[in-house]
Amino acid sequence: MSDSPVKVNTPGTAPAEPSPEDQKKMEQAYNQMKRKMSIAEMGKSIKHKLMVLSGKGGVGKSTVATGLALSLAQQGLKVGLLDIDITGPNVPKMMGLSNHRLHVEAGRIYPAVGHLGVKVISMAFLLEDEDTPVVWRGPIKLGAIQQFIGDVEWGELDYLVIDFPPGTSDEPLTVAQNLPDIDGMVIVTTPQSVALLDSRKSITFAKSLKVPVTGVIENMSGYTVRGKAEAGAEMEVAGPGGITLPVIADANGDWHVTLDIFKSGGGQKTAEEFGVPFLGKVPFDPGFVRGGDDGVHRIVSDPEGLSSIAFASVVSSIQSEVEGASSSTNLEII
Ligand SMILES: Nc1ncnc2c1ncn2[C@@H]1O[C@H](COP(=O)(O)OP(=O)(O)O)[C@@H](O)[C@H]1O
Numbered sequence: 001m002s003d004s005p006v007k008v009n010t011p012g013t014a015p016a017e018p019s020p021e022d023q024k025k026m027e028q029a030y031n032q033m034k035r036k037m038s039i040a041e042m043g044k045s046i047k048h049k050l051m052v053l054s055g056k057g058g059v060g061k062s063t064v065a066t067g068l069a070l071s072l073a074q075q076g077l078k079v080g081l082l083d084i085d086i087t088g089p090n091v092p093k094m095m096g097l098s099n100h101r102l103h104v105e106a107g108r109i110y111p112a113v114g115h116l117g118v119k120v121i122s123m124a125f126l127l128e129d130e131d132t133p134v135v136w137r138g139p140i141k142l143g144a145i146q147q148f149i150g151d152v153e154w155g156e157l158d159y160l161v162i163d164f165p166p167g168t169s170d171e172p173l174t175v176a177q178n179l180p181d182i183d184g185m186v187i188v189t190t191p192q193s194v195a196l197l198d199s200r201k202s203i204t205f206a207k208s209l210k211v212p213v214t215g216v217i218e219n220m221s222g223y224t225v226r227g228k229a230e231a232g233a234e235m236e237v238a239g240p241g242g243i244t245l246p247v248i249a250d251a252n253g254d255w256h257v258t259l260d261i262f263k264s265g266g267g268q269k270t271a272e273e274f275g276v277p278f279l280g281k282v283p284f285d286p287g288f289v290r291g292g293d294d295g296v297h298r299i300v301s302d303p304e305g306l307s308s309i310a311f312a313s314v315v316s317s318i319q320s321e322v323e324g325a326s327s328s329t330n331l332e333i334i
């Protein structure tokens with residue numbers, strides 16, 4: 001064989017060996033093509049895709065994203081949860097998947113299976129240990145997100161719920177640009193005016209991404225206190241801001257009152273202002289905090305409780321928006 005760097009195929013001879021650089025380029029092109037094909041396949045195998053956003057951190061977005069996934073799974077639907085936030089392992093924790101590591105086989109990434117059969121992929125599965133924060137350069141992080149979109153073997157899903165880091169950052173932009181047919185964005189807010197200001201930014205951002213806004217959820221909205229008294233007893237409960245609330249015990253002596261500890265109604269106001277649907281309220285429930293620590297989300301530990309009922313109602317509103325079906329449940333939060 002000649003030593004010339006240019007290799008020519010002459011009829012009857014074996015094809016010339018590609019150079020290592022060409023080999024690498026061919027592999028990259030092949031992987032790119034495979035990823036594009038699998039993303040196109042996802043369009044068919046995943047019926048609905050929802051992005052969950054908030055203007056700032058700490059409003060309970062991951063708690064809500066995980067709650068939505070679990071509430072959908074409670075209906076017997078096939079659900080996936082994609083956690084794009086590299087800064088903390090909150091989603092794996094709530095799904096009882098702490099310290100899970102990414103499972104890769106033949107170039108495909110396999111989701112972990114969490115509570116109620118929800119399939120979970122989290123950027124936190126890439127962490128060495130959950131206490132070590134990761135600082136990734138922008139392009140590497142966005143490359144990893146693209147890979148998470150194209151290379152995960154989700155199988156058939158009714159819903160894929162995607163959780164993001166807080167704010168209007170590169171991550172939702174990358175997902176919106178790479179994942180076709182996103183049904184919509186759900187904006188999570190708390191009732192305080194600062195959070196509402198941030199959620200207004202999220203709505204403007206969502207609109208700029210040309211992804212429909214499914215609606216706004218008000219989290220940490222109202223805290224229900226319960227008690228026992230004599231049947232029919234009339235009482236006064238001291239509420240926030242110096243107000244007193246009249247309470248009457250029922251025939252069994254049970255009473256309850258809902259305190260708007262962070263005010264209420266702001267999420268609805270924001271939704272109305274922007275002409276987007278209001279999807280409902282999730283109450284303030286210390287069980288969410290405990291659930292984050294214990295690795296069991298509130299919906300799993302108390303499936304019949306007020307918070308689970310609230311999530312079912314929010315999910316029903318989302319399904320009405322996304323599937324165009326009329327709401328099948330009409331549950332009220334007390
Ligand atoms: N409805 C709620 N009631 C009580 N605590 C909540 C509620 N939603 C979230 N939390 C708590 O607030 C904290 C932040 O929640 P998280 O979901 O991590 O927020 P984000 O993803 O917006 O940063 C966690 O400790 C969580 O348990």
Ligand SMILES: [Mg+2]
Nearest residue numbers: 061062085090
């Ligand atoms: Mg979060």
